[in-house]
Amino acid sequence: MRSDRLLSIMLLLQTHGQLPAGTLAERLEVSVRTVMRDVEALSSAGVPVYTVRGPHGGIALLPGFRTDVTGLTTDEARALFVLLSGRAHAELGLGRAIGSALRKVMAALPASHRPDADLASRRVLIDPARWRGGPSQPAPDLAVLQEAVFGDRRLSLRYRHGGDSRPRSYTLDPYGLVNKAGVWYLVADHRGEPKLFRADRIASAEVTDQPVRRRDGLELAGLWDTLRRRIDDIPTPVPVTVSVRRDILVRFLRIHQADVSPSAPPAGAGGDAERVSVELRFRSLGAAEALLAFGPDVEVVEPAELRHALARRAAETAALYAEGR
Incomplete structure (x- = not known):
């Protein structure tokens, strides 16, 4: 819409000062x-608004002119720059909308706070999709990690890998922090x-006095996407179709969100049926046996070999409790 474009021009000029017409055209x-x-x-x-002709010309607003269309306080505006990952917005079809919203928020901030807000958007990401795995432990004190991330300093770390009782020592160049459905990760x-x-x-972390050595052209969002894909992308997934009781669908999807097939239609869309069909993918049939925890609320429709495996497990469990010990 033209009204939104006119507002975007004002906000871009207010944020960046004089801009060439070609730059504005490209951005919009x-x-x-x-x-x-x-x-x-x-x-x-x-x-x-006025134009300046010549090789160094462009379009600008008269000095001192400002428009505040957000109604946000500075702290509220800063907080909005710690946002969902770009992948999440793209999947929702909101990629362009978030860009427009950020321009409005940035323009509302006092000039002295804009660098901090921009840095926050590049150093912290929130990704709401839950990963496979056990429950997270209580959130640690992130103060040292934040100091290294925002202070552009190297980080000395003692870290305990899963299944390893001994911490290992690392010297890291941090790019930022990611909150993955309530679990914090350091990307470095x-x-x-x-x-x-x-x-x-x-186990322990200490900020060093050495400046960070980040590779040119790399940002947190891109690195996070690469690392996430290494975990999410299953080379040869086992497709599983289940029938889920509608009244537990929200809980089921919250637990198995990472297992939902990316090509499947939205679960729950269409009708008032008591059960909903959901397409999943697992790394192996053994991993899919976790579905048995839902009992009769979740029925495996296919593959047949998984149905047989779950039936066998259920029978063994029933026999165990039937002994009356």
């Missing part, structure tokens, strides 16, 4: 001619290779 995905027409419309509406380079460290397995 329109032609330079459209940008010039919009500038004329803003001027006619009383917005003090170790000897030039990206690694993921679960915060509740950190």
Whole structure:
């Protein structure tokens, strides 16, 4: 809509100062001619916008002009820059919307706070999709990790890997922190290779006096996506179709969110049936046997070999308790 584009032009100029018409056109995905027409419309509406001709020219607002369309306090605006990952917004079809929202929030911030807000958006990510695995431990004190991340310092870490009782020592170059459905992770380079460290397995951490050595052109969001895919992407997944009672569907999806097939239609969409079909994928048939924990509320429709395995497990369990010990 044109009204949204006019507002975006004002906010971009308010945030960045004078900008070439070509830059505005690229940012808004329109032609330079459209940008010039919009500038004329803003001027006619009383917005003090003007053009500067020449090789170093562009479009600008008169000094001192500001518009605050958000109604947010500075702290509220800062908080919004710790957002869901770009992947989550893209999957919801909100990629462009979040970009527009961030421009509005950034323009509302005092100039002195904009660098901090921008840094927050590049150093902390929130990813709501739950991973497979056991429950998380209580959240650790993240103060030392934050100090290294925001202070651009290397981090000395003693870390206990899963199944390993002895902590190992690392010197890391941190890129940022990710909250994955309530579990905090540190994304950092170790000897030039990206690694993921679960915060509740950190035995000790100390910020060094050495400046961080991040690789050029790499940001937290891109590294997180790479590391996440190493865990999420199953080379040869076992497809499983289940029938779930509608009244437990929300709880079921919360627990098995990471196992839902990405190509499956949205679960629960369509009808008032008592049971809903859900398409899942697991690393192995053994991993899929966890579905037995839901009892009759979740029925495996296919594959047949998984149905047989669950029937056998259920029979063994029933026989155990039938002995009356």
